[in-house]
Amino acid sequence: MASSDEPQSLRALFEAAEAKRQEVNEAPSATSPKYAEDLAAALKLYAQALDQISALSLFSANEGVEDIATSSLPYLLVDFYIGELVQRTPHLAPKERLQVLDQARSAYERFLSLADGYGLLTAPYDKLLERYRDEGEAFAVVAATGADMAAKREGKIANFKAEKALKDKMAALRRNPRYLEHGDEELVRELHLTSIRFAIHSAFQALDSLNREVPLLRSAPSPSAAATSKGEDPADTSFRLDQPFDGFRPGTGGPLLSTKGKPLQPFTLIGSRADLAKGVFRPGHNLPTMSIEEYLEEEKRRGGIIEGGGTEPPRKVVDEDDMEAVDRETYKARAWDDFTDDNRKGSGNTLNMG
Known part of the structure; x- marks a missing residue:
C-alpha cells in the first residue's frame, strides 16, 4: 500500500531531478554543451527515482487514487517527465531521432497506463487512450479520417x-492564500491531481506530434546511404551546384579568352586583388572572379596587349662625334620641315569637307 513516509532519498532524488528539468526548460539554446549535460543529469536522476519507486512498491494495480498519499502523487509523473525530456534530445540523423522517439513513446505509454490504472483518465482522455491503443502510429488527437475541415x-x-x-486552474490553486500560507492539504492534493491531468493532456499531444514526425524520418535516407545507393563516395561533393569555380581561375583551367578576345568562360571583373580578398566572407559567387590585374595578365599572356602601345617612342640620341649620323638627322629634319610647309595640317582629311 502507498505510504506517505517514503525514504528521504526518493524525495531528494525527485527534487534534484525537478531542479535539473527546470534548468533544461529554461536553457537558451538546445545546442549548448550545458543543455546536453543538464538533460543527461535530469534523465539519470529520474531513472534512479523510478528504481526507488519500484523497490518501494509505491504504486499498486489493486489501489485507487484515493489510496495514494498526497506526498506520493507527484511521483506518478516521473515517466511523463522522462518521455518529455527524451523527446527533447537533440539529434540530427534520422536513425538516431527514431530511436529517441521510440524511447519517448514507451515512457508516455507507461505514464498513461499507470494513470489509467488509477482511474485518472476521465473524459475525453479515456476515449483518446482507446483510440491510441487501436491506431498506434496512425493516432491523432483530432481524428484525420471521416472529419471535414470544420470538424477538425x-x-x-x-x-x-x-x-x-x-x-x-493550476495557476489559481498556486495563488490561493490557503495554499501559499498554510499549505492546505486539500489544495495541495488538488494541485497535484490537476498537474497529472495536465500531463495526461500533454502526453496525448506529444504522441500526436511524435506520430507526425516518425513517417518523415523513415522516408528520409541518410546522406551516406543515398550516396552509396548511387555508387558515389559520400565525401565527394562534386555533384553540388555551388562548387567554387577554381577551374576557371587564370592559369588553372582552360583559356578565358580566344585569340580574337572572345570570352570562352563566364567571369566577373573586380577592382583589384584586395577587393577579391575583402569578399571572402560575403555570400558565395555563382561566377568565377578575377581582378583587373589578373585580366591584364591573361590578355598579355595571349598576346592581346602590345607593350609600349599608346606612348611616344623615346627619341633617338645622336652621337655628336659621329658626323655622318648628325648629317642624316639634319637632312631628315629639313625634309620634314619642307613637307609641312607644302602640306597644310588637316588637308588630307576629306571626310569633313562640304
Whole structure:
C-alpha cells in the first residue's frame, strides 16, 4: 500500500531531478554543451527515482487514487517527465531521432497506463487512450479520417480550450492564500491531481506530434546511404551546384579568352586583388572572379596587349662625334620641315569637307 513516509532519498532524488528539468526548460539554446549535460543529469536522476519507486512498491494495480498519499502523487509523473525530456534530445540523423522517439513513446505509454490504472483518465482522455491503443502510429488527437475541415477546426479549438482551462486552474490553486500560507492539504492534493491531468493532456499531444514526425524520418535516407545507393563516395561533393569555380581561375583551367578576345568562360571583373580578398566572407559567387590585374595578365599572356602601345617612342640620341649620323638627322629634319610647309595640317582629311 502507498505510504506517505517514503525514504528521504526518493524525495531528494525527485527534487534534484525537478531542479535539473527546470534548468533544461529554461536553457537558451538546445545546442549548448550545458543543455546536453543538464538533460543527461535530469534523465539519470529520474531513472534512479523510478528504481526507488519500484523497490518501494509505491504504486499498486489493486489501489485507487484515493489510496495514494498526497506526498506520493507527484511521483506518478516521473515517466511523463522522462518521455518529455527524451523527446527533447537533440539529434540530427534520422536513425538516431527514431530511436529517441521510440524511447519517448514507451515512457508516455507507461505514464498513461499507470494513470489509467488509477482511474485518472476521465473524459475525453479515456476515449483518446482507446483510440491510441487501436491506431498506434496512425493516432491523432483530432481524428484525420471521416472529419471535414470544420470538424477538425472545432476539435483543435476544443483541445486548446481544455489546455488553457487546466493551466488556469493550476495557476489559481498556486495563488490561493490557503495554499501559499498554510499549505492546505486539500489544495495541495488538488494541485497535484490537476498537474497529472495536465500531463495526461500533454502526453496525448506529444504522441500526436511524435506520430507526425516518425513517417518523415523513415522516408528520409541518410546522406551516406543515398550516396552509396548511387555508387558515389559520400565525401565527394562534386555533384553540388555551388562548387567554387577554381577551374576557371587564370592559369588553372582552360583559356578565358580566344585569340580574337572572345570570352570562352563566364567571369566577373573586380577592382583589384584586395577587393577579391575583402569578399571572402560575403555570400558565395555563382561566377568565377578575377581582378583587373589578373585580366591584364591573361590578355598579355595571349598576346592581346602590345607593350609600349599608346606612348611616344623615346627619341633617338645622336652621337655628336659621329658626323655622318648628325648629317642624316639634319637632312631628315629639313625634309620634314619642307613637307609641312607644302602640306597644310588637316588637308588630307576629306571626310569633313562640304
